[in-house]
Amino acid sequence: MMLCEECPTNPACHNCLHALRAGAAKKVVPARKVRVTLESGQTALAELRAISRTAIGLYCKQETLSAQVEVELAADFRIVGSAFQGIRDVPYYVLDIEKVLRREEVLERLLLDEFLQWHRRRDPLTDEWPLELRQPEDERHRMIKEELQKLSILRQVQSIYLYVMENGVVRPIGGQMIEEKMTEDLKRVAEEAVWSGSAVREQLVSADGKRMFELYASPLPDQTCGLALIDVTEAIAAERKRQQKEWELYKQVMGAVTQDKLILLTDQELHELTERGKQVASITITSAEDLASLRTECKKIMAPLAMPEKRSLQFLVAVNEAATNTLKHGSGGTVTIYICREERLLRVIVHDRGQGILLEELPNATLRQGYSSKHSLGVGFHVMLQFCYRLLVGTSSVGTKLVLEAIIP
Template identity: 55%
Template sequence: MILCEQCPDNPACRNCLLELRSGGSAQKVLPPRKVKVTELATMETSQAQLIAVSRTAIGLLSSTKKLHGRMEVELAFDFRIIGSGLQGINGVPYYVVDIEKVLRKEEVLERLLLEEFHTWHMCNELNPTDVLHSYKDRDDERGRLIKQELQKLSILRQIETIFLYLLDDGKVRPLGSNRAAPDVEGEMQRLIGEATVHGNSLREQIVSHDGKKVFEMYASILPDRTCGIALIDVTAAIAEERRRKRREWEIYRDILGVVTAGKLLLLSDEELFFLLREGHKSLAMDIQAPEDLALLRRSFKRTLEPLGFVAKRFLHFLVAVNEAASNTLKHGSGGTITLYIAHDQDLCRVVIHDQGQGILLEDLPRATLQQGFSTRNSLGAGFHVMLQYCDRIYLSSTAAGTKLILECALTS
């Protein structure tokens, strides 16, 4: 590919436009426009010709000086572009400058572009915290607006795990050098296709292929029909939230254990699984309607009486099981009752499982210990009967439902 000898005056030639890689949004500048170029690393200045423009890049012809690195292109006394340059066509002094931000004298801090934020966030060219000192005592409307935007930038700049992208003409490009792993970018591009097709904003969660990273993705359609994407690494935040919930859960577990003298214990699903492995399943049935309760009582009597269950204890335990089963009907749509008998046949455990909304952790003390506290998700007033007539109660409650295990010795 060569630069046309008549460029940019020959509208039929698109070589200089193709190098911008901006699809159909690139246009020629007719006639070419003289611009001032300042290399930011050395502050050396030179003259060039602006011959092609797009929303994301510009094309410069510079026959007197090679252009490279980050630069400022002054188009007019109040209009400048900051970008990074590279040679576009081999053997021709034609350079493509990727636009990082556009600065206007009256709008530089009043209308912050996505590209501007990213540049400020990722480099030390302009530290918004430093600029804030100049606006500390400003009390006019414009000063307050500038101060507010700078404060936002100061906060966001401290976030090291945010990646910004732009979807333009079907291609995703990062706004700067900071970018996520290729597999995450691939999943991101797949998801934002929906946003661009329907013209809607999109929020999705992305998990890396190895399962070690979790990202929140926000995609918004911009006025020029491109799509801006913010990708935030929330792995650490999720891990910390899980640790916090675990610590909170352990506190509630200890409190309930102490208050009930060890009769009420909170267990995880994993702990419940290993607990039930200590016995074998002897009976299982669904409770869907009040008439099922009578069948439940008869089935338990038929299964447990031959094991030498003391009559009075058996009656009390059956009352507790009946209360637990009734609660699945009162506060939900029924549940499953399963009887396990220990391998040495010295105790039995009954698992009552409903698939309701579960009980909030902060409601557990009231739902289990406070008489008269009853909501759709609580264990009901009968819970005090269960505590009185069982040797121990194990409880696990999540958004997937509540599991209650009533334990009673068979011989004592």
């Protein structure tokens, strides 16, 4: 995979987006100039070429981007994350977002989606409301309670901190200010709620980047505003842990059923696989005519590898089936071929442009012969499983990746 010469303005090329390994990725057209600060303190200019909810794509010729990097998109909008080279031999880097400081308009963290999933599954637990909210000190507190009840925000969370803004000053209702550095953010959101006359919701990150908050602001009479700041750090961590355990369970069961011939992959594991091999070809599949070119290229690559003729033919059939599926279940895709001498493996990665496969549908989509749905990998999947040394599957909202492996002498 390479960047095209017209990147990112060429609508037909998606390489800069595929490198992000994330859903709902978009090109930034025209590319936006940004300032990058490295871990060493050095700065460099780069181009923001692609964005998603969890990562951004940067083109930077001045410096090699790795480890912790801070990107300044605007005076009050910065992104902090871990960077790595997204496309081999090209100064195009992927930065996995870890912190968003003063979110403006284009990026949100994936953890916000995770929080929403968690948030929707729980009902209000009024018995666990703070004492100060259940027994208000005055009429203003009672009014704040009523407004917050309308928003249905008092959930089972780690901590809830209540505030009121009066005459442009934010003060806590009982207790201490959770973080002085958040005062300006609280005031800004409260003023927005007062100005709009409706409730406002926003996500905030603590100054050290270790805690995540949901902030709700509800306007009150006389240009005042009630605020609830909810610490959801542990809730999000618990949701991530649950999802990880669910993924590991599916992985273990499917591996056991197939004697470890079928393996589920995370995006990170897939990236590590490609790092261990040498890329020798990349073919774009957009029509049935491209399949013939793919078969020709595969034969040319396998010829000097001295693979037994029968095994070469079987592996070619498996690769052709995987590539054919990109046309049947999506709008095409890419086939990238790697040779890994150290592991004695020929590795072919087939990436379609479909909507991915839901985790709960993976067993049926891969192991149940004759199963058919928009998420199915098709009847040819059993051919792939039979004719490959191993078959690895990774799937997300930006498509499904099949990794077909064959042993080479």
